[in-house]
Amino acid sequence: MMNETAVPGTPAATKTPPDGNRWEELVTVALLGTARRTPSGMTARRDAPTALLDAAAVETVRRRAGMRPGRAAARIEPAAEDSRPALPSAAARRLTMLLADRPGAGSGGRRGTTPDLMELLPQWLATANRHGFAAPAPALPALLDAARGRTDIRPAVLAFAGPRALWLARLNADWRFALRAAPGGGAALPGPEEPERMRELWEEGLFAERVALLAAVRGRDAGAARDLLTTTWASERAEDRLMFLDSLRTGLCAADEPFLEQALADRSRNVRSTAAELLSALPASALAGRMAERAGSCVAVDHTRGTPTIVVEAPHECDPGMERDGVVAKAPARRGERSWWLGQLVDAAPLGTWSRRLGGRTPEEIVALPVADDWRDELHAAWCRAAVRQRDPSWSRALLGTPAVPEAGGPGAMSLAERAKLLSTLGAAERAEWVAGFIAVHGLSEAFQLLGVCAVPWAGPLGRAVVDALNIARDAGSYPWSFSGVMGLAERCLDPAEAIRLEALTAVPDEPEHAAPGAGGYWAESFQRLLTTLRLRATIQTELTPP
Amino acid sequence: MTQQGVRWTADQVLALAPDTASRKAGSKLGAAGPWSEAGSSDEGTVWGLCRGSGSKPYRTVIDIADSTGPAYKCSCPSRKFPCKHALGLLLLWAGEDGTVPRGQAPDWADEWIEDRRKRADDKRAAASAAGSAPAGDPEAARRRAERRAEWITAGAAELEQRLTDLLRGGLASAEQAGYGLWEETAARMVDAQAPGLAARVRELGAIPSSGPGWPVRLLEECALLHLLDQGWLRRDVLPGGLAATVRSRIGLPGSADGPPVRDQWLVLAQYDTADSRLTTRRIWLYGAESGRTVLVLSYGAAGRAPELVLPVGLTLDAEVSAYPGAGQSRVALGERFAAPAPTGFRPPGVGVARAVAQYGEALRDDPWLESRPVTLGRVIPTPDGDDWQLADADGELALPLAPPARSRSGLWRLVALSGGAPLTVFGECGHRGFSPLAAWPEGRGEAVPLC
Incomplete structure (x- = not known):
């Protein structure tokens, strides 16, 4: 109550002090009862309670009527200006709807034909951010609440929500995560034109601020970041050195070699092995050369057999030189030491050396060679790791092979996770084409992980392959929820232009003989939802296109 | 149309x-x-x-x-x-x-x-x-009204007895008595056909468990209840307007027989409150020409939304008629001449000091008034310890937010809309503080509902 917070020092509404005594006396008498206490100026008669109520009524109305505003507390610093253009009104309405679809308030169970709006929020945010729109201020609390529950969308939400969201986060403990995510509590990182501030932040900042600063500088100027790191390297703690070293992954270049080479002698084993890993990704580095030497001496082509065959002679020991170059001497449980060492040598050796070493063969030819004595899986797995680490598309292509071969769908030497990693080194179009080919031959049951690395929206051939495969799965008579993962991906990733091809699939089909009961209806419903979602995504794109 | x-x-x-x-x-x-x-x-x-x-x-x-x-x-x-x-x-x-x-x-x-x-x-x-037709037999209606007045008088007298007993024994004993005593008294007031008294009595029961400062609040509410009892018992000597206010506070049905006022009514706020029996929807309207702020109530059975819906920020060309009673904002919505339409219009704002003074003046007509609708101009939501206040952008004065408003999500919409800059804010200003219900940013912008 305003009139009760009128204690000295609180800037609430106040009343004139002399009345306060009178009122307090009335409250005291009321608490104890008129049987025990008589208010001053009243006689202790039978109607004392009525007199007390009369007086209290007068005081109550008088206190309320005599209320005055309090003093204003210290003003808060206004939020920084957001200079981005305002969100178009249709897009602002759509955002309201997407945010109204919060998880937990749901119907649960079967998903029906309506789109999963919350799942479209990441795409909505990415598009809005691409166009550089400012978030509407009244939507900020709902945006921050959404980001609070979902760490995956935090960076996009915070980018979209802009400076006012950070300003808000400083006022509400529920949104503190926004300040942690934005280093320096949202204050802008110093740029190259402020070397003083940069140096100061690097030397005195919190760990998260320093990591962010290093990443920002590295993104601008790789050498400047390395120089900054060198200034304090010797005095950093081991776990901090590891994190800082890791940030050199961005923009890794030959000029980093001396620094990394020196880190190979680090006190911490983790720092040493990270430095070795980074150096092995630089094919011209001395370490890569040493590893090529070691690996090359273990693998050769034997021409004495009927067909040329790769023979492997794994290392017999892990010498100190190998250890210094990042080879881990102790093998994990249930793994032979020699094959463990071999794997590490091969995955750190530049892939370019193999062609020279193995008779000028192309990667395809090398991968196709038989390998003696069951070394094939070990060797190919190491080449996979090397192809991913060195981002080598020609080796990735060779190791992936054609998607149609039977082995591509089976366990083989490569797990689906490894295949997905190899795919990620290829260009978007080639990636989509390979996965489309894979789905055409092997269906959808193994495709989920591979689809996850494809660029969104899916390229035409890939989208068609997915829709065809879904159609085949429906005709096979199983229930659609066996494919709910792929369906969900398709809703988010299929090109909205594919909507036309889907219309025919939304009708309830005649049930095939061996179909699961009612499956046709559920499939029609799933396709309807897919279609609805695609149309909605197309609408969202239009709404977010600047006029 | x-x-x-x-x-x-x-x-x-x-x-x-x-x-x-x-x-x-x-x-x-x-x-x-x-x-x-x-x-x-x-x-x-x-x-x-x-x-x-x-x-x-x-x-x-x-x-x-x-x-x-x-x-x-x-x-x-x-x-x-x-x-x-x-x-x-x-x-x-x-x-x-x-x-x-x-x-x-x-x-x-x-x-x-x-x-x-x-x-x-x-x-x-x-x-x-x-x-236009006579509503039944006027003589019978008069006799019914008289009988009901007698019941209410008996109820008010009984309530006075309860209150004096309470004050004689002391409010401290009310803390132990708990809800039971008040529930029973409330039921007696329902029997006496005085729903206004019954509702107030029921609220008394919740005060002893409402946290620090409860004796002050309990004494205030007891005193105002006593004032209402006394108002009823002496309604014959009260001025006409005040007597009508007493009748409406007691819970006697009135009819909105004020002269119809046609205006462009801007919908300022709409929010629901619910108890176990009833959902009450309160809709605040501001007349562009008359400059009046009026309240339309709509009711729904428990758990169902009231039917009347007027989205915030639209205006409707309509007639309203006031309910009787001095200082009452309530009106009935009469004929509407067009569907609600968007508008760029917003009500003019006053300073914090003026808003508080207006509440004080309104108590002259209705001493039971909890709060009064007001639009504040150029105020900045400002944190004040754990609380929030609306501070005059161009002065040193501020209004604290009412306790229920501090925990509503609307508070954060208000703060986000402001970003530390002045706003125009519509809300209810009373002895508990200010409850923001809608706000407009400086410059252009639609009304943002806060409830």
Whole structure:
């Protein structure tokens, strides 16, 4: 109550002090009862309670009527200006709807034909951010609440929500995560034109601020970041050195070699092995050369057999030189030491050396060679790791092979996770084409992980392959929820232009003989939802296109 | 009759939802997918077919032009009102993305609209006929009113006895007595046909457990209840306006027989409060020409949303008639001459000091007044320890937010809208502080509902 917070020092509404005594006396008498206490100026008669109520009524109305505003507390610093253009009104309405679809308030169970709006929020945010729109201020609390529950969308939400969201986060403990995510509590990182501030932040900042600063500088100027790191390297703690070293992954270049080479002698084993890993990704580095030497001496082509065959002679020991170059001497449980060492040598050796070493063969030819004595899986797995680490598309292509071969769908030497990693080194179009080919031959049951690395929206051939495969799965008579993962991906990733091809699939089909009961209806419903979602995504794109 | 081409915003449509689940379900249906043959006519009809889980699509039709508020009809079995299909269709229509084109309403939609408008006309005709005809036997009505007044008088006297007993024994004993005593007294007031007294008594029961400072609040409420009792017992010697206020506070039904005032009424705020029996919807309106701020109440059974819906930020050209009683804001909504339409208009604001003074002055007419509607101009939401206040941008004074307003999500919308800059804020200003209900940013911008 305003009139009760009128204690000295609180800037609430106040009343004139002399009345306060009178009122307090009335409250005291009321608490104890008129049987025990008589208010001053009243006689202790039978109607004392009525007199007390009369007086209290007068005081109550008088206190309320005599209320005055309090003093204003210290003003808060206004939020920084957001200079981005305002969100178009249709897009602002759509955002309201997407945010109204919060998880937990749901119907649960079967998903029906309506789109999963919350799942479209990441795409909505990415598009809005691409166009550089400012978030509407009244939507900020709902945006921050959404980001609070979902760490995956935090960076996009915070980018979209802009400076006012950070300003808000400083006022509400529920949104503190926004300040942690934005280093320096949202204050802008110093740029190259402020070397003083940069140096100061690097030397005195919190760990998260320093990591962010290093990443920002590295993104601008790789050498400047390395120089900054060198200034304090010797005095950093081991776990901090590891994190800082890791940030050199961005923009890794030959000029980093001396620094990394020196880190190979680090006190911490983790720092040493990270430095070795980074150096092995630089094919011209001395370490890569040493590893090529070691690996090359273990693998050769034997021409004495009927067909040329790769023979492997794994290392017999892990010498100190190998250890210094990042080879881990102790093998994990249930793994032979020699094959463990071999794997590490091969995955750190530049892939370019193999062609020279193995008779000028192309990667395809090398991968196709038989390998003696069951070394094939070990060797190919190491080449996979090397192809991913060195981002080598020609080796990735060779190791992936054609998607149609039977082995591509089976366990083989490569797990689906490894295949997905190899795919990620290829260009978007080639990636989509390979996965489309894979789905055409092997269906959808193994495709989920591979689809996850494809660029969104899916390229035409890939989208068609997915829709065809879904159609085949429906005709096979199983229930659609066996494919709910792929369906969900398709809703988010299929090109909205594919909507036309889907219309025919939304009708309830005649049930095939061996179909699961009612499956046709559920499939029609799933396709309807897919279609609805695609149309909605197309609408969202239009709404977010600047006029 | 309708404002052609004027569509609502998503917020305004979602404000129609009876509950959170409907909001969510309606949002999902606000996309073209499940809809077919949707359209809207210049006469203010919106229709569409929505594919659900069954084989036949639901037929949804909405009459947005009706001057008594939007009306809905849907062939779905939902008992929510409006149902998710109606909300989804309105969202689709509000989206203006071409999925609800202008067109000729199909027969099934037209039939319902025709039928509905005819029924509404009949009802209006019947109402005006009833208004002119004498309502029953005036002598019997007078005797009924007298008998009820006697019961209330007996109830008020009994309540006075309870209050004096309480004050004789001391409020400290009320802490131990708990709810039971008050519930029983409240039931006696219901028997005495004084629902206003019963509600106040019921609230007394909750005060001893309401945290620090409860003796002060309990004494205040006891004293105001005593004042109301005394007002009733001496209503014959009170000025006419005050006597009417007492009658309305006691809970006697009044009729909105004030002269009808036609104006462009801007919808400032709409919010619901619910108890175990009733959902009460409060809608604040501001008259662009009259400069009056008035309150329209609408009721729904427990758990159901009241029917009257007026989305915030729209204006309606309508007549209102005041209920009797000095210092009362309540009006009845009379004839509406057009469907609600968007507006750029906003009410003029006053400073913090003026707002508090106006509340004090209003207590002269109605000492039981908890708060008074007011629009504050150029105020900045400012943190004050754990509390918040609205501080004059151009002065040193501030109004604290009322305790319930501090925990509402609307507070954060208000703070976000401000960003530390001055705003225009509409709300209720009373002895507990200020409850913000709607706000406008400096410069241009639509009203942002905060409740």
